[in-house]
Amino acid sequence: MTDRRQHIGVIGAGAVGCYVGGRLAASAAADVTLVGRQWLADAVLEHGITLRELDHDDFIAAEDIRFVVDPQELSSCDVVLCCVKSGATADTAVQLASILRPGAIVVSLQNGLRNAEALRAHLPENHVVSAIVDFNVIMRDHAVFQRTTSGPLTIETKHEPKHQLWVDALRAAGLEVVEIDIIEPEQWTKLLVNLNNAINALAGVPTREMILSRQYRKVIAMLLDEGLDVLEGAGVRPAKFRGVPLRVMSFILKLPTPIVRRVIAAQLRMDPDARTSMAQDLERRRLTEVDFLNGEIVSLAEANSRDAPLNRRIVELVHEAERAGAGSPQIDAKTLLESIQ
Numbered sequence: 628m629t630d631r632r633q634h635i636g637v638i639g640a641g642a643v644g645c646y647v648g649g650r651l652a653a654s655a656a657a658d659v660t661l662v663g664r665q666w667l668a669d670a671v672l673e674h675g676i677t678l679r680e681l682d683h684d685d686f687i688a689a690e691d692i693r694f695v696v697d698p699q700e701l702s703s704c705d706v707v708l709c710c711v712k713s714g715a716t717a718d719t720a721v722q723l724a725s726i727l728r729p730g731a732i733v734v735s736l737q738n739g740l741r742n743a744e745a746l747r748a749h750l751p752e753n754h755v756v757s758a759i760v761d762f763n764v765i766m767r768d769h770a771v772f773q774r775t776t777s778g779p780l781t782i783e784t785k786h787e788p789k790h791q792l793w794v795d796a797l798r799a800a801g802l803e804v805v806e807i808d809i810i811e812p813e814q815w816t817k818l819l820v821n822l823n824n825a826i827n828a829l830a831g832v833p834t835r836e837m838i839l840s841r842q843y844r845k846v847i848a849m850l851l852d853e854g855l856d857v858l859e860g861a862g863v864r865p866a867k868f869r870g871v872p873l874r875v876m877s878f879i880l881k882l883p884t885p886i887v888r889r890v891i892a893a894q895l896r897m898d899p900d901a902r903t904s905m906a907q908d909l910e911r912r913r914l915t916e917v918d919f920l921n922g923e924i925v926s927l928a929e930a931n932s933r934d935a936p937l938n939r940r941i942v943e944l945v946h947e948a949e950r951a952g953a954g955s956p957q958i959d960a961k962t963l964l965e966s967i968q
Contacts, residue, residue, distance in 0.1 A: 633706060635706045638698060638709055639711030642907070648708070652692050657796040668696050681777070705731060758783065762778035775900065812864060816866045828903060842960030925938050925942060936967075
């Protein structure tokens with residue numbers, strides 16, 4: 628890497644990709660190329676990009692942001708942030724293999740556990756970095772990208788020299804970046820925390836409203852407990868979540884709502900309109916990542932001659948909602964609890 632200005636691309640520029648890429652562009656921390664769908668390119672051309680924070684908005688005019696639909700435009704990038712859905716990772720890697728120059732860095736900013744492996748399998752001449760997006764972004768009309776929770780980008784640096792220029796660019800863009808040697812325990816923790824994504828999608832209510840419902844919390848705690856049992860049986864040790872052991876987090880979820888409200892306020896800033904990416908996928912009639920979240924718990928259980936019936940049932944319910952193509956089924960907490968027991 629030289630000291631010249633970095634060219635950072637984003638493939639699969641949706642909510643997270645446009646938010647991170649938009650932050651880089653707004654700060655002039657790097658030259659940025661966003662690659663996404665035509666309808667979103669049209670929206671950006673018409674409205675520019677608005678980055679909505681928890682306490683303010685930032686606007687980027689259309690002429691100051693490069694949003695294209697052809698991945699070939701990433702050929703000159705030093706770094707590409709991969710933000711496609713997990714189910715599209717392998718196909719995207721094959722595509723990038725014919726586009727990127729040797730030595731270009733690819734950073735997986737995706738949910739799930741195995742995206743970096745899938746990228747590496749098809750990109751032997753590129754360095755692939757695992758990362759976690761520890762905050763939520765929702766996409767609104769007119770190319771508005773709203774960050775709805777606090778949290779950092781966590782990047783694995785096991786094979787990385789310190790002070791990489793692209794990491795410096797992310798920090799210069801105002802993003803909190805945490806560098807760790809081994810990311811797998813953090814990935815498992817993110818996955819376990821994200822087991823609630825499916826509940827949010829099935830409920831069709833804002834995340835905050837879901838968390839403040841004792842019955843929805845009971846469902847989430849049941850999924851989390853089952854997931855922790857499966858990981859323990861497989862000898863997998865997840866990291867703490869913001870300093871809190873996940874068993875303690877499960878205990879907190881079972882407490883009365885006034886106590887939970889205070890704990891959330893102390894641990895996490897959350898916009899009242901926050902919804903999970905899986906809820907947004909159902910709303911947009913797209914396939915979800917449930918197989919890469921709750922489905923991972925089911926697969927790990929089966930690999931160790933165990934069962935994960937609660938998470939398996941949630942996977943089934945989400946797939947039913949996908950097939951119905953009518954958005955969230957808006958299952959109330961009592962009905963959802965009854966449907967998995």
